[in-house]
Amino acid sequence: MEQNHDTVKQQASERIRKSGRIALVITVLILIGQIFSYAAKIIYTAKQPDTLQDMTMIGYLTFRPYGTIPDLIVRCILTFGTMALLLLLFGSLRKTGLPFTERNVRLMKAAGVLQGLQAVLPAVFHVVQIIFYDGISVVSHFRDFFRSINHVTFGVCAVLFFLAWTFRYGIVLQTESDETL
Amino acid sequence: MTKSAKSKTAIIAWLKKCSIAVCVLCAISAFFNLKGGLQMLFMTGNAEPGAYIFEMFRKGITSLLLTVIMGMGAVMFFRISKEDSPFRDRNVRTVHIIGVLFLVTAFVPAPAAFVISTLTGAGPSAIEALLINLPTAAIGLLMLFIGQILHYGTMLQLESDETL
Structure with missing residues (x-):
């Protein structure tokens, strides 16, 4: 029975190694796509005429369809940071075929933190930029902040943290299995 | 209680709390996707013909599919919060x-919306039927990969249960 378990585990590990290669390729393609996307947005935003002189909401919204350049740069850094961590994770899985290691847990938690920042920081920038505009109450600022949070990215952050804890449980099982052998 | 058993219990307790939180997020997402999808599909009666109807059908069908996905995710995370391990065959099947x-x-969604809007006499150009949502396809492939990892974890869980 032990040999049967070992065989099945080895087969599962081999499948993870092969799938890790595909996951690595997909992540590289997404990274390349994101590089072009952010470059295009930054160039477009830099070339926009300055219609911000009148200090009105319409002037602000027509001037910055993708946000300000510092906002874009922060989002760009956080996205590339997350992609780099995922590349390291999938690279490790492709090499070893063993998903439940401390390194993988740390990588996943770090990716979750970056995604959490990516969900919240642009909302902070958005509110800070319009905080000096006339006619907007404090309640509206709070409402704008919660509306501006990227909910999809927040969900990804929650899933990454959940997976990190799942991997941590997997480490305990892996240690038990290795000690039994 | 051994150190390993203590850490296992503590980790399971944390996993159950995380599962509840993610379950709630999935349920909320399913609700808003259902609302948005039904709004899109029912609004097509008042929409202008042409590419606009195609876009509304495409987004409506996408939202309804995402409702099903988020609903399944909510059920799976709720189940994980009640069980003592995330590594079960049912969860692996659900992730797949x-x-x-x-x-x-x-x-x-794009070809389906193209067919429906063409049948209503207001279709866009045929090339729009070939629209593929690449980020969603990438997420699908990554979910299948996570399923493989969970399957490996299921093997370890089975071994642990048999040892006990």
Whole structure:
């Protein structure tokens, strides 16, 4: 029975190694796509005429369809940071075929933190930029902040943290299995 | 209680709390996707013909598929919060089905919306039927990969249960 378990585990590990290669390729393609996307947005935003002189909401919204350049740069850094961590994770899985290691847990938690920042920081920038505009109450600022949070990215952050804890449980099982052998 | 058993219990307790939180997020997402999808599909009666109807059908079908995905995710995370391990065959199957549904969401809405809007006499150009949602396809493939990892964890869990 032990040999049967070992065989099945080895087969599962081999499948993870092969799938890790595909996951690595997909992540590289997404990274390349994101590089072009952010470059295009930054160039477009830099070339926009300055219609911000009148200090009105319409002037602000027509001037910055993708946000300000510092906002874009922060989002760009956080996205590339997350992609780099995922590349390291999938690279490790492709090499070893063993998903439940401390390194993988740390990588996943770090990716979750970056995604959490990516969900919240642009909302902070958005509110800070319009905080000096006339006619907007404090309640509206709070409402704008919660509306501006990227909910999809927040969900990804929650899933990454959940997976990190799942991997941590997997480490305990892996240690038990290795000690039994 | 041994150190390993203590850490296992503590980790399971944390996992159950995380599962509840993610379950709630999935349920909320399913609700808003259902609302948005039904709004899109029912509004097509008042929309202008042409590419606008195609876009509304495409977004409506996508939202309804995402509702199913988020609903399945909510059920799975609720189940994990009640059990003593995330590594069960049922969860592996659910993750695989979610991965396949993401792939369906990437490839099906555009051709389906094209057929429906053409039948109503207001179709866009044929090339728009070939629109593929690449990020969604990537998520689908990554979910299938996560399913493989969960399957490996299921093997370890089975071994642990048999040892006990």
